[in-house]
Amino acid sequence: MSELTAPRSWSGFLRPDGRKGVRNLVLIVYTVECAQHVAHAIAGGEEQVHVIGFPGCYDNEYAIRLMLALARHPNVGAVLSVGLGCEYTQPGRIAEVVRASGRPAEWFFIQQSGGTTRSIERGKEIVRRLRAALEQGTARVPMTLADLTVGAECGGSDGTSGLAGNPVVGAFFDLLVDAGGRAIFEETVEMIGLRQHLLARAASAEAATQLAAAYDKAVRYCQAVKQYSISPGNFAGGLTTIEEKSLGAFAKSGARPIQGVIRVAEAPPGPGLWLMDSVPDEHFMQFGYTNPNDTEGLMDLISAGAQVVLFVTGRGSVIGSPIAPLVKVTGNQQTFRALEDDMDFDAGRVLSGEATLRQAGLELADYVLRVASGMPSKPEQLGHREYFIMYKHQETPALAAGCRA
Amino acid sequence: MNRCFQIHPADNVATLLAAADAGVTLEVLGPVPRRLVLRESVALGHKVALEDIATGESIVKFGARIGHATQPIAGGTWVHLHNLASDLDLRSATLDHQSGAPTDTSSAYV
Incomplete structure (x- = not known):
């Protein structure tokens, strides 16, 4: 962590329930x-x-x-x-x-x-x-990376996302986890084809059981609705199959063990890396699609208490989010230049040889620290606050039992 | 020189780091550095076959199977929806090969 240039501690906002925010x-x-x-x-x-x-x-x-x-x-x-x-x-x-x-x-x-x-x-x-x-x-409180929960998802992926955008987020997630923070990645429907890869990352037998259940449900879901999480823009960007997209998307999880699976509206119960399952559970009503758009996925990550969210794109995206600032990362330098107003971070320098993965991960950590200490991200500057809350069904026994919140 | 990237030593495809035209010699970056002549134009982010691949064989990227070849694929050619199919997602085989646009719902637009 010695290469970080942003201040490692900043003044946050202390809530009466003890949670620490980066916006008020x-x-x-x-x-x-x-x-x-x-x-x-x-x-x-x-x-x-x-x-x-x-x-x-x-x-x-x-x-x-x-x-x-x-x-x-x-x-x-x-x-x-x-x-x-x-x-x-x-x-x-x-x-x-x-x-x-x-x-x-x-x-x-x-x-x-x-x-x-x-x-x-x-x-x-x-x-x-x-x-x-x-x-x-509002009381102020010192905060560090150990107080941060960061969520990441990708959208508008292309052939660069799995090579640069997602691996750079993965490198940052490794830094965040090593510093005692919480990292959340999602989109189990974009892990299709990776069952063994996913289970091999489980931190415990219990985590492996949770990961297997989440994976198997995502496969059943995709088979039932006959729709996999891959879009025309992905194909045009060079991704051919859901298996290929999944491997690229999984790279944003970094290399640390996965502590377990959380569900929408559930905060990670401890530090480390967590997978969010946002796929609907089997239910008497079929509640449509799992993540009908990128904004829906970001809302899920924010609901877990993420104070900052990351969005990795290849093709380009102009969304933002309410509540938690969104930082937009692209592995495609053409997109970074073409959508300069909207893109926060150029991860494509890894592909052009201008930066190593570790260096880019550190620079992204720097950027996130600056946003956490008050610097508006690009979507914040532009006033983007898209939100999307939909009908869905998920069982949340842990929430009902009151042991997690 | 135009470049493509092979992620894993077991991969039989590499990803173009910039669009390149037919006939161009590509530098293959990654675990097995080498050169490859591109037989057709391939766009940024799209895949090129690093070797000849027979119908039904695995297409491997990130060291993992991403689907299978639906026709013989010569080394140096573009690998996409026209010659690679998912093992799981049947709809992807019906999409327009160039744009990825759906063809199975086209009748709804008239």
């Missing part, structure tokens, strides 16, 4: 699509106010758990939940759970607040009050 945000959570316009209008023009929401009127345990995990994220200091007034998902219950974490939280129904204009005024008044409280009352 007010989060607006809407509980049905009908409340979406009002929620975004409340946030419009306000600093450090982000929005997420669930479009469905019928509630869903998975979606509620995901929203509650995001509302109590380390980077979130206070919450306003906004509902229409007809929907199953209850903004009052969300506010109650958030308050139990020690964070201030308020809520209202639009139907009881006089409609659009008066709800926006009411919401803005609340949000400004919450912001003022956060600015005056």
Whole structure:
């Protein structure tokens, strides 16, 4: 770690539940699509106010758990939940759970607040009050890599992703794990064909059992829906089969042992490298696709408490994320130049011979440290805050038992 | 010189680090440095066969099987959807060989 040039310690935000954040945000959570316009209008023009929401009127345990995990994220200091007034998902219950974490939280129904204009005024008044409280009352705390949880996923992959983009993230993950931090990678549907490779990385017999179960479920899922996680852009970029894409995607996990499998809305129970399983469980309702787009996968990683998320692309991508800053890494130097506004990190220097894998991993660690200490990432600078919360079914016995949160 | 990268010694394909035209001599970087004449144009990120591969044989990249050859593949030629198929994903064989666009849902656009 001696080559790191960024400061190794920075001042973070301490939440009443002990979690440490790298941003100090007010989060607006809407509980049905009908409340979406009002929620975004409340946030419009306000600093450090982000929005997420669930479009469905019928509630869903998975979606509620995901929203509650995001509302109590380390980077979130206070919450306003906004509902229409007809929907199953209850903004009052969300506010109650958030308050139990020690964070201030308020809520209202639009139907009881006089409609659009008066709800926006009411919401803005609340949000400004919450912001003022956060600015005056948030305790600061020193943070290091050991306090960081970082999630990584890839999207718009091409032939460079498995050669440079993902291996550089893997090199950074090794550094993060060695420093006592938590690293999360996902997309079990992009591990198809790698069963032995995956199991060989298990840190324990229990981890191997969890990895085998997650892998086998992903295969059953892909067979059932007859869709593998590979897209026209991947093919155009030179990737031919899901097995090939999987091998490249797996490279972002680095080389450290995998401690176990976590599920959406579940934080890693200890330091080290973890695999997130976001594939739906077998259920009486077939809840569509596992990761219908890149943003959905990022929301899953953020729900595990990742204060910073990494996105590896080859073809290029212009997404960002609410709550946790997104750092965009590409192994394709043409893409880095063509999408300069959007790309944070050029991992393609590994392919051109300008940097070794280890050196690029250290430079990425430097960049992540700077973002964690307050430097806006490229998607943050551009105001990208895409979110996506969908209907899905996942059993979470560990969460129900209350032994992990 | 144009370059391609072989990841693992067991690989029978390498990845182009920049687009190259037919007839160009490629420097093969990686565990077994050598040179290879490209028989057709191949784009950045796409694969070239490092040796002749018979129908049904494994295509190996990262030291692992990524699928099988659906026709004889000569060393120095492009390896993609037209001659390599997944062992698992049957839909990929129906996609447009150049763009990767789906062909099985084309009728829905009319």
